Amino acid sequence: LAKTTQPISMDSYEGQEVNITCSHNNIATNDYITWYQQFPSQGPRFIIQGYKTKVTNEVASLFIPADRKSSTLSLPRVSLSDTAVYYCLVGDPPYSSASKIIFGSGTRLSIRP
């Protein structure tokens, strides 16, 4: 199983770019990397997914090096509303086994004015 390691918490200020790195040393060939965001009292929300190199959408960018043993979620110009827990998830969609979906403890991001 491809377990992930993320920093427990990070702090930043409004308007800054925030980069959260996730380590997944035993990622499998078919595994994708997916990031979710979770606000208090809500379920996680999909942010971005990628397999290799770089993926960008209207919310974030995902950088994946060639060896795919880590990935970095980049949030440009964060605001107070980006304060949340961010989860890195590694797996092989369509997920065929419940035991292969591991969220980990996530990174608690706090944005200050």
Add this chain to the structure above:
Amino acid sequence: EAGVAQSPRYKIIEKRQSVAFWCNPISGHATLYWYQQILGQGPKLLIQFQNNGVVDDSQLPKDRFSAERLKGVDSTLKIQPAKLEDSAVYLCASSPPPGQGGTDTQYFGPGTRLTVL
């Protein structure tokens, strides 16, 4: 598009009592998931359904937890009897069939917060 619906939002019971949670996934989503999220931890997947069949329930504590998805749409998760350590948020998620929506995205409901006293 309506999101994943869950009820109740909150439930308080005493240990050894029974409780049931209900989930209505997004229309057309074939896959349904139940997660348990203990305070301060990430979600832990309990069971995964594909239509009305169980894909994997290897992480479901079957001595006290049960789940069903009749007719491949709504689902219920039951705990009987509840223990103190079952206090958590129970999240339901659904995802579209492979190849639709681009990525294997899971859409989560708001969850049911269970407190066992």
